[in-house]
Amino acid sequence: MNFTTPPYLIQDVSVQRIMLQVLAALLPGIAVYVWLLGPIVLLQIAIATIACVLAEAGMLKLLNKPLALFLGDGSAIVTAWLIALAFPPLSPWWLIVVGALFAIVVAKHLYGGLGQNPFNPAMIAFAVCIVSFPALMSQWPPVDLPGGFAEHLALVMGTAPRLDAMSGATPLDALKTALKLAEGTQAVPNILADARTFGHFAGRGWEWVGVAYLLGGLWLWQRRIISWHAPFAFLAGIGVLSGALWVVNPAGFASPIFHLFSGGAMLGAFFIVTDPVSGCTTPRGKLIFGFGAGALAYVIRVFGGYPDGVAFAVLLLNICVPLIDLYTQPPIFGMKNK
Amino acid sequence: MLQQLFSFKGGVKPDTNKAPSVQAPIGTAPLPRLLVVPLHQSIGGMPNPLVEAGDRVLKGQLIGSADQWLSSAVHAPTSGTVRAIEERVAAHPSGLPTLSVVIEPDGQDQWIERQPLDYQALEPERVREVLRDAGVVGLGGAVFPSHAKLSAAKAVAMEELVINGAECEPYMTCDDLLMRERADDIVRGSGIFRDLLQPKRVLIGIEDNKPEAAAAMKAAVERLGENFEVITVPTRYPAGGAKQLIRVLTGKEVPASKRSPEMGVQCFNVATAYTAWRAIAHGEPVLSRIVTLTGNVEQARNWDVLLGTPLRDFVALGQARPDTNGYLMGGPMMGFEMPGLDAPIIKATNCIIASSARLFPPPAPEMPCIRCGACAEACPHELQPFEMYWFARARNFGKTQEYNIFDCIECGCCSYVCPSHIPLVQYFRFAKSEIWSREREKAMADAAKARFELRNEREEREKAEKAERLAKAAAAKAAAKKPEPADNATPASATSGVDAPVDADPAAAKKAAIAAAMERARQQRESVQPKNTDGLSIAQRKEIAEIEARRAPLQARQTALDTENTEPQRTKSNDQ
Numbered sequence: 001m002n003f004t005t006p007p008y009l010i011q012d013v014s015v016q017r018i019m020l021q022v023l024a025a026l027l028p029g030i031a032v033y034v035w036l037l038g039p040i041v042l043l044q045i046a047i048a049t050i051a052c053v054l055a056e057a058g059m060l061k062l063l064n065k066p067l068a069l070f071l072g073d074g075s076a077i078v079t080a081w082l083i084a085l086a087f088p089p090l091s092p093w094w095l096i097v098v099g100a101l102f103a104i105v106v107a108k109h110l111y112g113g114l115g116q117n118p119f120n121p122a123m124i125a126f127a128v129c130i131v132s133f134p135a136l137m138s139q140w141p142p143v144d145l146p147g148g149f150a151e152h153l154a155l156v157m158g159t160a161p162r163l164d165a166m167s168g169a170t171p172l173d174a175l176k177t178a179l180k181l182a183e184g185t186q187a188v189p190n191i192l193a194d195a196r197t198f199g200h201f202a203g204r205g206w207e208w209v210g211v212a213y214l215l216g217g218l219w220l221w222q223r224r225i226i227s228w229h230a231p232f233a234f235l236a237g238i239g240v241l242s243g244a245l246w247v248v249n250p251a252g253f254a255s256p257i258f259h260l261f262s263g264g265a266m267l268g269a270f271f272i273v274t275d276p277v278s279g280c281t282t283p284r285g286k287l288i289f290g291f292g293a294g295a296l297a298y299v300i301r302v303f304g305g306y307p308d309g310v311a312f313a314v315l316l317l318n319i320c321v322p323l324i325d326l327y328t329q330p331p332i333f334g335m336k337n338k
Numbered sequence: 339m340l341q342q343l344f345s346f347k348g349g350v351k352p353d354t355n356k357a358p359s360v361q362a363p364i365g366t367a368p369l370p371r372l373l374v375v376p377l378h379q380s381i382g383g384m385p386n387p388l389v390e391a392g393d394r395v396l397k398g399q400l401i402g403s404a405d406q407w408l409s410s411a412v413h414a415p416t417s418g419t420v421r422a423i424e425e426r427v428a429a430h431p432s433g434l435p436t437l438s439v440v441i442e443p444d445g446q447d448q449w450i451e452r453q454p455l456d457y458q459a460l461e462p463e464r465v466r467e468v469l470r471d472a473g474v475v476g477l478g479g480a481v482f483p484s485h486a487k488l489s490a491a492k493a494v495a496m497e498e499l500v501i502n503g504a505e506c507e508p509y510m511t512c513d514d515l516l517m518r519e520r521a522d523d524i525v526r527g528s529g530i531f532r533d534l535l536q537p538k539r540v541l542i543g544i545e546d547n548k549p550e551a552a553a554a555m556k557a558a559v560e561r562l563g564e565n566f567e568v569i570t571v572p573t574r575y576p577a578g579g580a581k582q583l584i585r586v587l588t589g590k591e592v593p594a595s596k597r598s599p600e601m602g603v604q605c606f607n608v609a610t611a612y613t614a615w616r617a618i619a620h621g622e623p624v625l626s627r628i629v630t631l632t633g634n635v636e637q638a639r640n641w642d643v644l645l646g647t648p649l650r651d652f653v654a655l656g657q658a659r660p661d662t663n664g665y666l667m668g669g670p671m672m673g674f675e676m677p678g679l680d681a682p683i684i685k686a687t688n689c690i691i692a693s694s695a696r697l698f699p700p701p702a703p704e705m706p707c708i709r710c711g712a713c714a715e716a717c718p719h720e721l722q723p724f725e726m727y728w729f730a731r732a733r734n735f736g737k738t739q740e741y742n743i744f745d746c747i748e749c750g751c752c753s754y755v756c757p758s759h760i761p762l763v764q765y766f767r768f769a770k771s772e773i774w775s776r777e778r779e780k781a782m783a784d785a786a787k788a789r790f791e792l793r794n795e796r797e798e799r800e801k802a803e804k805a806e807r808l809a810k811a812a813a814a815k816a817a818a819k820k821p822e823p824a825d826n827a828t829p830a831s832a833t834s835g836v837d838a839p840v841d842a843d844p845a846a847a848k849k850a851a852i853a854a855a856m857e858r859a860r861q862q863r864e865s866v867q868p869k870n871t872d873g874l875s876i877a878q879r880k881e882i883a884e885i886e887a888r889r890a891p892l893q894a895r896q897t898a899l900d901t902e903n904t905e906p907q908r909t910k911s912n913d914q
Contacts, residue, residue, distance in 0.1 A: 005764045007750030008670040008698040009352045009508065013712075013757040015705050069703055115706035115758075227711075276710040281724070332742050333346070333581070333719040334593025 015114075019074030021225050025216035026081055026271065032212040036143045036205045037089050040152035045084040047093050047156075051100035052080035059109040075114055079103050082122035082271060086264060086311070087129070088140045090167070092158045095136055099125030119318045120278045126311040138307050139167035142196075143205030171203025172263045173307040175254060187251035192258070202261035210261035217270025229286035230279060231269040237294020238265055242302075253302070263301060264310035268293070272310065278318045284328040285321075293317040344589040346582045348718040349574040350751045352508050352671070354547060358638035359511045359630050364519055366642045367655060373415055373441045373646035374426050374682040377402040380475040381482045383409035387439060393420045396450040398623050401439050404470050410483040411473045414441055415625040415644035417448040429649075429667055429684045433677030441646065452621030462488075462534050465618065472617030473624040473685070478502060478513075478578070478607035479668060481686045484614060487606070488534045490599055497602035498588050499537040501528050501611055503544040503551060504571060504578030507669025510689040512628040513608050515640040517544070517551035520612055521558035527611030528566060530618060535604055540566040541587045542608075545573045575671060576749040580605040582718055594745040609688075629683060631656040633666070633691035643683050649690070650679035658692045666691040670698065671750040705758035713752035713762060719745045723752040723762050730769035735776070738769045746770075803849065 033041045056076035060067050083099050103121035111117045130137040139162070145152070154160035169177060175198075178191045192198045199207050220226045238259050245253040259265060264272070273279055273290050280289040293313045300309025378384045385402030389395055395414035402412035418441045425435035457465050466485035475481040490496040501524070505513040517524060532540050542559075544552045549570075556568045571577055571586050581592050584603050592598045598605060609628065616622040626645060632638040635656030643652055649665060666673040667687055675693070683690075691697075713723035722741055729737035743766055752762040 005761050006670070006672055006674060007753050007763070008666060008673070008693065009754060010699075010701060010759065011350070011352070011755050013755065014702065014759070015708060015757050018708075018710065018757055066703070069705070073705065075708075113706065115708045276708050281709050281711045281714065281722070329722065329741075330720060332593075332721055332745055333585075334591035334596070334745075336591065 015073045015075070018225055019078050021220065021223055022078050022271065023074065023081060025220045025225075026085065026213075028212035028216045029085065029209055029267070030081075032209045033085070033089070036209070037141065037145055038152065039149055040156065041084075041089055043153065043156060044087070044089060044091065044096060045081055048080040048084035048087075048096050048100050049077055051097045052076045052083070052104050055101050055104035056109075059105055059113075063109065063113070065113065070114060073114060076104060079108070079121045079125075082267070083125045085267060086122060086126050088137060090139075090141050090152060090155050091136060093156050094158070095129060095133060098132075099129045102128045115277055117277055118321070120272055120275050120314055123272060123311040123314045123318075127315055130306060130311070138169065138173065140170045140173075142168050170263060170307050171197055171206060172301055174198075174203075176302070176307075179252070188254050189250070192254065201255075201257045202259075207261045210266040213266035213270055217266070217274075220270060220274075226270065226274040227283070227286065229283050230273045230290035233287040233290025234269045234273045234294040234297075235260055235265070237291040237296075238298045239294075241295050241298045245302075259298060259301075263308035265297070268297065268310040268314065272314055273317075278314075278321065280321050280324050280328070282325055282328040282330055284330070285324045288324050288328065289317050289321065292320070342589075343569070343571060344586055345572070346577075346585045346718050347720050348716045348751060349576060349582075350716055350754050351574055352754065354508045354573070355632075356509065356511050356514070356547065359509070359632040359640060360514060362637075362639045364515050364628055364640045364642055365655075367644065367647060367652060369416060369443045369445065369447070369644070370647045370651035371442070372421070372648065373418075373443060373644060374438045374648060374680070375401065375412060375415065375441060375646035376426070376428055376436045376438045376682065376684055377412055378436055379412060379473075379481060379645070379685045380410040381408070381480070382406065382486075384437070385409060385412050387423050387437070389414075389420050389423070389439065391420055391422050394418070394444075395420055395441060396448050398450040398452065398621075398625060400471070400623075404483075407470075408483055408486050409470070410475045410481075410485075411471045411623065412439075413473055413623040413625055414439075415646055416441070416443045417446050418443040427677055427681050429676060429681040429687060431674040431677065433681075438646075438682070454621050455618050457530055457618045458533070465530070465534060469614055469617060471623075472613075474610065474614050474617050475624070475685055476607055477609035477613065477627055477685060477688065478580075479672075479686050479688050481684075484606065484610055487599075487604060488531060490535050490604075491597075491602075494600055494602045496535045496537040496599065496604065497539065498584075498604075499528070499532055499535055499540045500580075500584055500587055500603060500605040501531075501540065501542040501566070501608055502578060502580065502583050502605055503542055503548070503555065503608040504583050505548070506545060506573070506575045506578035507671055507673075507689070508575070509632050509691050510630050510669045511632070512630045512640050512688050514548045514551045515630075516609055516612060516628050517548070518554045521551075521554040522562065523615045524555070524608045524612045525558045525562050525564055525566065526619065527613070527615035528606070529562075529564065530614050531604075531606055531611060532566075537602075537604070540564070542566055542568045543571050543577075543583045543587050544568065545577055546570040547573045575751070576718055576747070579718065579747055579749060581747070594742070624685060627683075627685060627687070629687050630689040631692075632689065634659045634662045634694040634697055635692045643687075645682070645684060647683045648679065649676055649681050649683065652683055653679070653690060653692065656692065659694065661694045661696065662692045663695060664693045666693055666698075671754070672748065701761070702759045704760050707758055707760060710757060712755040712757065716751040716755045718749060718751060719747060721745060723766075726769070727760060727762050727765050730765040733772070735769055735773050738766075739773065743769055743773075799849070799852075806846070 030041065053076050057067060057071060060070050080100060083096065083103060087096055087099060103125040107119050107121040107124035108117050155162060175191055178186065198204055201207055202210060217231060221228055239256040242253065242259040243256040246255050273293050280286045296313035296316060297309040300306060300312055377387060383406040386405050387402055389401050395401060395418060397414060397417045399414045400411055401414050404411050420439060421442050422440040424438065424440065426438040427433055428436040455468060466488055469485040470483060474484045476484060503513050503517050528540060542555055544555065552568055552570050559566045559568060569587060576582050577586060584598060584605055585591055588603055590601050590603055592601055613624045626642050628640050629643045630640050631653065635658050637656050641655060653665060665676045667676050667690060668674065669689055670691060707724050707727060709724055711724065717723055726738045726741045726743050729741065746766050748763050748766065750763050756762060
């Protein structure tokens with residue numbers, strides 16, 4: 001007699017299929033990225049993927065876990081793509097590798113591997129690198145990037161010196177710096193009128209990356225891979241705070257739309273705070289987690305010293321997850337009026 | 339009248355696969371060569387065997403009587419000869435043996451004298467007894483003795499009686515066919531339940547994938563002039579769970595800590611209502627049931643099968659395909675694999691599914707939980723299965739209880755949706771059984787401790803009493819030595835006599851009162867506690883009876899002596 005257990009019917013789902021759909025949802029964003037900066041973006045993604053998969057395989061081997069089963073789940077590739085997309089394009093290869101190794105080895109496997117990490121691995125990679133290499137992590141190329149693939153490749157491989165023309169600030173950083181330099185003499189609308197850096201509603205070109213992430217995220221929601229709670233609350237966190245300040249002082253603060261489509265807002269909303277492992281699990285918990293991360297991200301990006309605040313905000317909220325989950329347990333069947 | 343439906347959260351929608359087994363009408367399964375009838379086929383006490391090997395039994399003859407209120411009788415499914423009363427493999431995932439009556443049918447199918455009753459002329463309590471003695475239990479699969487569910491709560495008026503024809507498990511169609519073909523008797527049986535419980539409304543819930551059954555039930559209700567409401571509910575597993583169906587039809591949520599009558603609602607399966615009617619109005623106890631035979635077979639169909647039919651004989655009716663690798667009892671969501679072809683069809687057997695690797699592929703390797711929360715979304719009791727899994731795995735059973743593990747109905751929705759293929763239900767069963775066994779152990783330890791303390795107390799008390807008696811005897815002796823012929827009463831007789839309460843010593847009076855109370859308690863216990871001679875085989879009982887007969891004269895003499903010695907105390911306790 002073989003010991004089989006009910007239920008004998010199992011839905012055709014797997015971790016692998018979930019991860020593949022997350023990867024698919026990133027494709028529109030990647031496509032816009034490539035359209036803006038050229039195929040060098042794909043190389044960055046490839047570097048991150050190879051580094052993450054090798055690190056994953058090494059750790060699995062070291063920990064005596066079934067290699068094929070766990071490599072096949074695709075979670076390392078998701079981490080890799082998120083790192084590649086969160087890091088500045090044209091980052092030197094080793095910067096991405098450092099981030100990838102830290103994410104997989106420390107943030108994931110030293111905490112127990114798949115399903116056990118309290119912190120979002122990609123955000124750990126970002127945080128470690130921006131603290132360790134602040135200059136490199138703050139250099140974002142302009143969208144009308146000069147040079148072809150060969151020049152970009154040389155930059156990434158570190159065989160050519162980094163030129164000023166190839167690096168600048170993110171639109172968020174540009175706004176912050178301009179406001180600081182102007183010391184109150186320039187209003188935000190004037191600064192945003194600079195068509196070299198700013199576009200229709202956020203950073204020139206970058207705003208479309210945000211739109212593409214939004215579309216990918218909505219598809220994930222429609223596929224029921226993610227629930228609406230965390231992304232909605234995250235965007236609400238950014239929107240409410242930026243909206244309030246913008247209404248009070250439109251000369252000193254950019255509009256909610258600008259903030260929602262700048263930096264890591266959309267990537268964070270649909271691909272970072274939705275990470276089930278490091279995020280909250282209860283519906284109310286997801287709302288609190290998302291809103292907290294969004295609000296904190298806004299505070300850090302506007303008032304803090306870093307170009308964007310999504311990574312730190314998410315990590316800080318990751319710490320609170322067990323507590324939030326504990327206090328937001330939904331009432332169970334038959335106990336709702338107690 | 340437009341019925342407002344409620345919905346329950348969670349649930350899943352697996353392929354129902356019900357079509358193959360509803361093509362043919364209910365067939366009557368042929369008599370097998372041997373019937374193996376387990377005595378314990380319901381929740382509650384183990385029925386006592388009433389026959390012995392070699393006895394000839396008639397169809398419907400009681401072979402196992404309910405041994406307490408929460409128990410249910412078992413009958414001979416056909417006429418024949420009892421070949422053995424022995425341990426046979428049970429229709430249970432454990433495959434452990436259970437005491438069974440093995441009957442060789444004589445092919446005559448000769449009934450006992452059946453006694454149709456007019457239940458309306460009977461006391462309600464008598465109707466419940468008839469149902470118990472006819473072996474009527476919940477045929478939805480839970481086999482809870484039905485008579486024990488037929489009393490309304492004292493403080494709460496019964497509002498709704500729910501008759502469950504939802505049948506949400508995939509593959510299963512036994513209730514569907516029963517409703518199509520025997521709707522009248524289901525409605526009549528529901529009438530019995532209605533009269534016993536006196537609810538305001540009777541709601542018959544049927545999933546909307548069974549339009550023929552719903553139509554048949556509606557027609558029967560109309561034909562019989564009842565005001566029952568036949569309501570189709572959306573098809574979503576586990577809509578046929580009692581609590582889910584009650585929720586959908588009445589909006590009431592019965593928590594694990596409550597019984598449904600406390601919320602003014604009670605629920606019975608359609609097949610239970612059917613057997614209740616047959617038992618009362620035709621005098622036919624539960625001898626057979628409708629079982630769906632489906633899955634990896636050439637001939638999927640519903641059969642009216644005698645209880646005790648070995649699985650081997652039953653599945654032969656369906657012609658299993660060569661790649662069949664086992665048989666499930668129950669549906670694919672909550673059923674289990676039968677331990678072997680010798681296991682019998684019992685009252686709980688609603689469906690037998692021939693399984694194959696094609697129908698039910700072996701589960702993919704278990705991955706770590708990624709806390710995606712799909713299980714929590716699917717849980718019809720709105721639990722957090724992944725949290726309970728986490729703590730069950732860590733053997734932190736206290737925490738699993740904090741996350742309400744005992745509200746889990748083991749419906750399997752969580753395992754069904756888990757992308758990591760974690761057998762969550764198994765973890766929960768494990769945790770529950772661990773908690774139960776720990777509680778049992780604790781209860782036993784507590785009882786042992788209490789016994790030990792009582793014994794110490796008694797020994798001390800006896801010691802003190804003995805010392806007192808000795809002291810008094812010595813005093814009496816001393817007094818007797820003194821020449822005082824005027825006083826005949828000795829102090830010893832004063833304490834043991836009727837005038838003891840007059841005695842100036844209050845401590846002695848208290849002691850006597852305690853001793854009397856203990857004696858009363860002992861007598862009460864003896865009258866309530868089952869004797870250890872219950873549940874023995876016929877042969878053992880015979881032997882005991884012979885011994886008792888030899889002992890009787892001796893015992894009579896002993897009792898006479900005892901009575902003399904303890905006369906004062908006995909009179910006292912009899913006064914109470």
